[in-house]
Amino acid sequence: MKNRIVLTMIYDIKLFPPVMSICNILSELNYEIVYIGGCSDATIEKALTEKNYVRFYRTSLYGGNGIQRIFQQWRYRKQVLRILETEYIPKNTFLWLLHSETVSLFSGVLERYDTIAHLFEFKNPSQKWAYKLLNPFSSFEANLKKSKRVICCEYNRAHITKAIYNLDKLPYILPNKPYNKQQSEELLILPPSIQELVSKYREKKIILYQGIFIPERKVDDFIEAVNLLPNDYVLFLMGGGTSLYNELKNKYQSDRIVFLPFLPPPLHLEITKLAHIGIFVYIVNGVPINHAINVLYCAPNKLYEYSKFGIPMIANDLPALNMVFSQNKAGVCLQTLSAEEISRAILEIDYDYDAYSKASNQLYSSIDMVDLVKTILSDED
Structure with missing residues (x-):
């Protein structure tokens, strides 16, 4: 052994x-x-x-x-x-x-x-x-x-x-x-400036995007969608590190469109758990086959980071995510990413929020990572 x-x-x-x-x-x-x-x-x-x-x-x-x-x-x-x-x-x-x-x-x-x-x-x-x-x-x-x-x-x-x-x-x-x-208290304490910022939104319904900022993630479509919703919805955009992040921040930052910097894991989960609905988008067109497979059959960390806290999800229609949400009503896949369809999906989830949240929790609980690693290491060759 x-x-x-x-x-x-x-x-x-x-x-x-x-x-x-x-x-x-x-x-x-x-x-x-x-x-x-x-x-x-x-x-x-x-x-x-x-x-x-x-x-x-x-x-x-x-x-x-x-x-x-x-x-x-x-x-x-x-x-x-x-x-x-x-x-x-x-x-x-x-x-x-x-x-x-x-x-x-x-x-x-x-x-x-x-x-x-x-x-x-x-x-x-x-x-x-x-x-x-x-x-x-x-x-x-x-x-x-x-x-x-x-x-x-x-x-x-x-x-x-x-x-x-x-x-x-x-x-x-x-x-x-x-x-x-x-692991340590230091690791899980948000910087004071971030604490002060998020404290203003404790009573709001936070729609959260966390990740890299590239055109394929269609972040601007979600910005437009939130502006179609009632004022108790706000959009948190967490990441940074690219020119697009800075461009979007300069153009859209407001009381309802909130930009947060990259936070190292697992500290970023202190923001994740505040979300009402989590979003992720992966678009692929005209790229090498390996990249297409990685996108179409994506395995995002965010799927489990959101479900860890029972957060319902919205994603674009990809085979891997469609399969997950067909088996488990933890979220919805959108056929298009128009602002109108995004806003309708948010309201649809809110109409049956407890069921979506419960399914999200069940998705997280269905995977036993310790048991999987134990099996990988103990299986006979």
Whole structure:
């Protein structure tokens, strides 16, 4: 029975709440945890290392232009392999590779370790040339099945991955459901300026968008929709970090259209739980097949962040979300994103709010993350 897990991801852990959830779960299951990766938030690193007994090897943050990324990939891969020389104990350790890009970087050594390939996003079978430079004598397509476990975050993606990569068995399905503990009081206290702002809206019906701000998210349609509703409805837009966020804020900010900055997880849930209805939108047109699959069969954190607090949801019509809301009346999918249809959907949910809220809670409770991780780690090969 293995009792040590070495997790690694090339991306900033701050941007991936599901990775922090996995650390929390492994801690509860009493695994020895080693994490290798970047972290731009000292509070998150402190919470993981102090409360979850994670031994943290920090790598450089990943980003920049193509040439910079190639060098960063090489340096990150070299650093991880060096750390594994002492931290990976055969027969006692799983190497858990997080994100398809991380798996790609180590595709040439997957059979060297007892590897868990956690893809998050669906991976295009045609590997980019930069990855081939790091693994010149092997291919991602041929090597993925050499992993001891393959994990996807959504049912349809798991079947597509099995078919395209000719895997011997269906990948495990581990949804992007948050699993947080009360890690420290400091982590869960909103900044005073945010507390002061949200205190003005305690008696309002808050429609919440949280996430990145790009044109495909159609945030301006929801702004228009809220303006069609009675004055007790307000729209909270939480995120930032893009020029579109600043553009929308300058154009629309008002007493009813409230812009909030990005808050690191799980602190952002202190805003989430205030919501009356949660929204998320994913539009895809004319993009590569891997991106289309990731959108059509999306597995958003927000699905479980909203349902954690029994918050009904509104989304655009996508196969994955339509399937969820057909099975569970936790929300509605819209055929169009006109302001009129959005406002009607909000009023429709409000008309039967208790039923939608109860179904949202049931959706959250239907997934036992600890049991799923336990099964992944204990299944016989």
